[in-house]
Amino acid sequence: MFDGMNRRIICLWFPRLATERVLRTCPTDGPFALTLRHGNAERLYCLNPRAEAVGLCRDMSLADARAYCPDLLTGPARPDLDVRFLGTLRRWAMRYCPWVGFEGRDGLVLDATGSTHLWGGEAALLDDLRGRAAQAGLTLRLGLAGTRGAAWALAHYAQGDEPLEALPVAALRLDGKTDIALQRLGLSRIGDLAATARAPLARRFGPDLLARLDQALGQMPEPVVPQPDPPRYALRMTLPEPIGLTRDVMGVTARLLDPLCARLDRDDMGARMLILSLRRIDRASHPITLRLAGPMRDPARILPLFERDIEAADAGFGIDQIRLEAAVVEPLTARQTGIDTKASGQERLDDLITRIGTRIGLDNIQCFRPADSHIPEQAFCLVPATLSLPAAASAWTRSGLRPGLRPLRLFPPEPISASGRQPPARFRWRRMSFTAARAIGPERIAPEWWAPNDGWRSGLRDYWKIDTREGRRLWLFHTPQHPGWFVQGEFA
Structure with missing residues (x-):
């Protein structure tokens, strides 16, 4: 049997993590919720206490929520930013113990075994966690137990000092179907489930139910796996004598760039932004930021891009330390090596964009x-x-x-003299006469009714591809509501 009673596991649950991340920068006193699209409907993703107080709940459709609460303020949910924010909280929680891992999308788990005495005991540690979370504007529920499963159950379901056996079976992290089936059998509490014969439960619900029960009771291990810190790609060199010539700085940069690119190659990554910091002997630092048009890890391609900024740098009385860091990296798949070592067309284009971008800005x-x-x-x-x-x-x-279904050239609609719903046999466009040889269509396109600012309020359009005897292939459309013909594009 696994003895987990000597372990002290703390579960941190942030039930309103998504909304409180947003409201930290733009607080509001009214009902507020974040929405996320599920299928064809917008649904409530996370709510603040005022929205919950008026009867709104998670997964409610936005249309029903607005009908129920007309004053509801909403915003789009960003699960990716929530994950990043939770990662920030994980780094903050490492001040209490080194073993901190994620618990779902809105929680953390800490293995505080042997660390609680540093904070004056378990009660003082929990009080410090609550106080700091309240100062940050975050709702926090805590659970402290000898196992990870029990700590999760106490944080999510305990009201006060309830024992684990009195909590509902849903506190064992079961799916909804299993939870409902157990309640129909009269097993609504963890204590009832623990007192039931195991063999019938295993035959009916499989081994997962008993595994969750054993993890909560400490009869099966469930370790806390800390998240590894992301790798940092940075190197520095302290020089015995100050330097100031461009060729010397370029030489040191080349010596730093080779092992840095080797690390990137080992991890199948490429640098998108490099920062070269030149520290002078007066302790003033001159950073050189190089933004790349595409992920790169070839020292021969990257080094010449630094030369222009290094020549413009003020070395003062000399530079005694140089630091090179790949501040932004992206995955870059490995290339097959062979006889031809020339850069590909995309790589040459990236180099050209990078060179121009260092002068006028990549965003331009x-x-x-x-x-x-x-x-x-x-x-x-x-x-x-x-x-x-x-x-x-x-x-x-x-x-x-x-x-192939859209013209290569697209321009604002230009009217032509024609009538009727069928494509004209003859028409004039841009002072030229055309005779239709073949017409393909129609393709009806309607405005996007779900986009309030789609910029197109002219109604339906019936598009035709017209091959003319003069050799031009045009894209025409007819507007049924206001009869008229227009040319909007030309195929190659």
């Missing part, structure tokens, strides 16, 4: 990217060229809007 170099919209005017967006391709855009060619 922009390009068009596909957007998730069937509206022609909104099917693209202008973004910095250094941004990674979003997942929605990477699947663009697999969706119904394949590149």
Whole structure:
């Protein structure tokens, strides 16, 4: 049997982590909730106490919530930022003990065995946790027990000093289906479940139920695994004699860049931003920030990009320490090595964008990217060229809007003289006469009713691909509500 009674496990549960992360910067006294889309509906994701007091609950549809509480203030949920915020809280919790791990998406677990006496005992440690969480504006519920499962149960379900056996069976971290089935059998408390014969339970519910029970009672180990800190890619060199010439600084930078790139290559990572700090003998530091257009780990490509800023740096009476850090890194898959060691076309483009960006700023170099919209005017967006391709855009060619279905050139609608619902056999456009040889369509496109500011209020459009005898392939549309024909694009 596993003896876990000598262990002291603390479970920290932040039931309103998402909303309190947002309200820390923009507090409000009224009902507030964050929403997250599930399927085709927006649902409440996390609520503040005022919203819960008026009867709103998690997973309620936003339409029902607004009908029930017209004064409800909402905002979009950002689970990725919540995870980052929880990681910050994990680092803060390491002041109490070194063994801190995540407990779901809104909790932490601490193995405080042997550390409680440093805070004056268990009660003093818990009081300090509550006080600091209250100062930070966070709702915190705590559970302290000899096992991780019992600590979780006390934090989520205990009201006061209830023993573990008096808590509901849902406190064993069971799924909803198992919880309901146990209650139908009359096993509503952990004590009732522990007093029941194990063999029938195992046959009906499988081994997971008994494993959760044994973990809570200390009959099965459940360790607290601390999260490893992310690797830091930084090197420095302290020089025996100050230097000031550009070639000397470039030489030291090259010596730092080689092992740094070797570390990145070992972890299949590439640097997106490098910071070169030049410390002078008067202790003044001159940082040089190099933002790259794409993830790189090739010293031969990165080193020349530092030269312009190093030449402009003021060395003063000399530089005695140089530090190089990859401040922002991204995954970079390994390339197959061979005879041809020349940079690829994308790599040469990244080098060119980086060189231009060091002069005018990388954010000023922009390009068009596909957007998730069937509206022609909104099917693209202008973004910095250094941004990674979003997942929605990477699947663009697999969706119904394949590149061949849209013209290569798109311009504002230009009216032409034509009538009727069928494409005109002859028409004039831009002072040129055209004769239609083949017409493909129609493709009806309607405004996005769910987008209040879609910028398109002209109603339905019926689009046609027209091949003309003059060799031009045009994209025309007809508006049924206000009869008229327009040219909006041209195919290659």
